[in-house]
Amino acid sequence: MSDLTKLKIAEARDLLAKGDLTSRELTEAHIAAVEAADPLNAYIEKTPEIALEQADAADAKIKAGDASGMTGIPVGIKDLFATKGVHTQACSKILDSFKPEYESTVTQKLWDDGAVMLGKLNMDEFAMGSSNETSFYGPVKNPWRAKGSNNDFVPGGSSGGSVASVAGYAAMGATASDTGGSIRQPAAFTGTFGIKPTYGRCSRYGMVAFASSLDQAGTITRDVRDGAIMLESISGFDPKDSTSVDIPVPNFEAALTGDIRGMKIGIPQEYHLAGMPGEIEALWHQGIEWMKAAGAEVVDINLPHTKYALPTYYIVAPAEASSNLARYDGVRYGHRNVPDNGGLVDMYEATRADGFGDEVKRRIMIGTYVLSAGYYDAYYLKAQKVRQLIADDFKRAFEKVDAILTPTAPSAAFAFGEKSDDPLAMYLNDVFTVPASLAGLPGSSVPAGLDSNGLPLGLQVLGKAWDEETVLKVSGVIEQAAAFTSQPELWWR
Amino acid sequence: MSNIDKATVAKIARLARIKIEDEKLEPLAGELNNILGWVEQLGEVNTDDIQPMSSVVDAKLRWRQDEVNDGDKADSVLKNAPNAEYGFFAVPKVIE
Numbered sequence: 008m009s010d011l012t013k014l015k016i017a018e019a020r021d022l023l024a025k026g027d028l029t030s031r032e033l034t035e036a037h038i039a040a041v042e043a044a045d046p047l048n049a050y051i052e053k054t055p056e057i058a059l060e061q062a063d064a065a066d067a068k069i070k071a072g073d074a075s076g077m078t079g080i081p082v083g084i085k086d087l088f089a090t091k092g093v094h095t096q097a098c099s100k101i102l103d104s105f106k107p108e109y110e111s112t113v114t115q116k117l118w119d120d121g122a123v124m125l126g127k128l129n130m131d132e133f134a135m136g137s138s139n140e141t142s143f144y145g146p147v148k149n150p151w152r153a154k155g156s157n158n159d160f161v162p163g164g165s166s167g168g169s170v171a172s173v174a175g176y177a178a179m180g181a182t183a184s185d186t187g188g189s190i191r192q193p194a195a196f197t198g199t200f201g202i203k204p205t206y207g208r209c210s211r212y213g214m215v216a217f218a219s220s221l222d223q224a225g226t227i228t229r230d231v232r233d234g235a236i237m238l239e240s241i242s243g244f245d246p247k248d249s250t251s252v253d254i255p256v257p258n259f260e261a262a263l264t265g266d267i268r269g270m271k272i273g274i275p276q277e278y279h280l281a282g283m284p285g286e287i288e289a290l291w292h293q294g295i296e297w298m299k300a301a302g303a304e305v306v307d308i309n310l311p312h313t314k315y316a317l318p319t320y321y322i323v324a325p326a327e328a329s330s331n332l333a334r335y336d337g338v339r340y341g342h343r344n345v346p347d348n349g350g351l352v353d354m355y356e357a358t359r360a361d362g363f364g365d366e367v368k369r370r371i372m373i374g375t376y377v378l379s380a381g382y383y384d385a386y387y388l389k390a391q392k393v394r395q396l397i398a399d400d401f402k403r404a405f406e407k408v409d410a411i412l413t414p415t416a417p418s419a420a421f422a423f424g425e426k427s428d429d430p431l432a433m434y435l436n437d438v439f440t441v442p443a444s445l446a447g448l449p450g451s452s453v454p455a456g457l458d459s460n461g462l463p464l465g466l467q468v469l470g471k472a473w474d475e476e477t478v479l480k481v482s483g484v485i486e487q488a489a490a491f492t493s494q495p496e497l498w499w500r
Numbered sequence: 501m502s503n504i505d506k507a508t509v510a511k512i513a514r515l516a517r518i519k520i521e522d523e524k525l526e527p528l529a530g531e532l533n534n535i536l537g538w539v540e541q542l543g544e545v546n547t548d549d550i551q552p553m554s555s556v557v558d559a560k561l562r563w564r565q566d567e568v569n570d571g572d573k574a575d576s577v578l579k580n581a582p583n584a585e586y587g588f589f590a591v592p593k594v595i596e
Binding site: 104105106107108205206207220221246249250252253312314315318319321322329333336337338339340341342343345349350351352353354355356357359360363368369371372373375376379386388389390391392393394395396398430431445446447472 | 504508509512513515516517518519520528531532534535536538539540541542543544545547550551552553554556557558559561562564573576577579580581582583589591592593594
């Protein structure tokens with residue numbers, strides 16, 4: 008094997024099991040790739056010593072016949088997962104130099120399975136963004152460039168570091184989190200596979216909270232099988248999270264049968280947006296043809312409240328954020344600013360003024376407003392009612408179909424600065440991903456083609472609650488039909 | 501419904517405990533009005549007799565025994581404090 012970083016998780020797992028490869032070799036190759044990937048700015052903290060220690064432990068585990076899917080596999084961790092003694096700031100200045108005294112359940116599950124941590128990954132500050140431009144540590148570059156161009160594009164967000172590290176061969180997989188599309192949209196922008204499971208499937212313990220009724224962990228990998236392997240590792244009931252649900256975790260990889268004959272795939276008519284690029288419509292149409300060719304039945308469905316999902320999200324999410332982020336006050340952890348002769352309230356106000364970035368402040372302000380006396384009913388309560396209607400739309404649709412197919416995002420990756428001055432234009436990136444987040448449903452983004460500039464495009468698969476297996480199965484069929492083998496040029500190495 | 505002026509932004513900023521410089525209040529009012537003006541389309545939706553969503557998955561919150569299952573780690577809790585003294589978080593003087 009010439010370049011070990013090009014291996015997929017399933018391939019490496021098989022080589023490790025046969026003894027043809029050690030986790031140390033694999034990890035050393037990845038540590039070098041992480042170093043070389045500095046121009047992408049995907050990693051904001053590297054942990055090579057921890058990685059090598061874990062690699063040796065993994066090799067011992069494999070020798071002892073105690074290996075599972077993720078044993079010895081080098082991965083990157085999004086900066087919002089608490090990692091004991093290691094940088095955890097959700098890429099915000101307000102958590103300056105915070106090093107948790109505890110481990111998130113998602114990462115603990117990976118380490119229990121023998122996975123290897125390469126470092127912490129860049130993201131939009133507190134996961135608030137769709138381009139990774141709001142990070143305190145600066146933007147991440149998309150490994151993909153347009154044909155014949157040296158211009159840089161955004162990787163999407165908020166899991167920008169997660170997708171860039173995986174697409175850029177600087178991690179075999181990465182943890183990510185999705186509140187309104189933060190796994191699926193960046194996966195689409197980088198030709199990677201992203202899956203967000205059902206709300207409650209993965210523990211939120213030790214995840215820096217943004218909007219607790221929406222936040223859910225998931226994974227970024229280079230193909231569907233790898234996604235199934237990694238998702239299984241991080242899933243499962245956790246008594247430390249009151250919204251974690253106690254149901255068994257299936258063998259996700261076993262769901263990849265490639266057989267969707269007789270399955271009903273819904274096409275929501277409301278997702279045909281006016282002004283959507285022809286290439287996105289064409290890709291969606293192609294996806295529909297793939298479903299038919301694989302023996303599935305394609306059914307038009309209606310999700311009537313679709314157009315209200317984004318405005319609903321931009322009330323519910325900021326409201327929860329304003330409450331969750333109240334804890335950053337300069338008292339217990341992170342950044343503190345005490346003005347001369349200032350009292351306690353001056354300290355709070357100054358600390359939060361220079362600790363939070365503009366987008367985070369904007370959302371805290373909106374959240375504070377919609378929860379304030381006199382406005383709560385008109386905004387927040389109204390939004391929670393519309394949210395119920397959106398969830399009901401899906402419930403009715405899933406009485407008729409097994410999965411839903413849509414584009415992941417209304418465009419391919421865009422240039423830096425193109426949307427960062429216009430919050431509403433940025434929010435529209437998540438138009439196809441937000442509805443399922445509001446309903447807590449599992450969803451994936453599968454690389455399905457390139458646009459005319461040579462940038463990746465993704466298709467989104469949505470499933471019933473707790474039916475990640477169907478999402479994975481349908482994703483696998485799309486992957487096979489699309490035969491997406493394009494790779495970014497390794498211009499940064 | 502929403503017409504946020506400078507004074508309202510100052511009030512929200514105070515409630516949110518974020519210091520906003522005077523010259524930033526006006527532009528921020530514009531941004532917030534844009535966003536809130538856009539979300540007001542929710543007014544079109546008939547939500548009579550609809551219960552607001554309280555839980556996204558059909559799951560009952562669990563009960564657990566009312567007993568201490570963690571604790572006794574003051575050092576750990578204080579470890580990341582910007583300022584800790586005598587086993588407490590230290591803050592600017594509150595009472596004269």
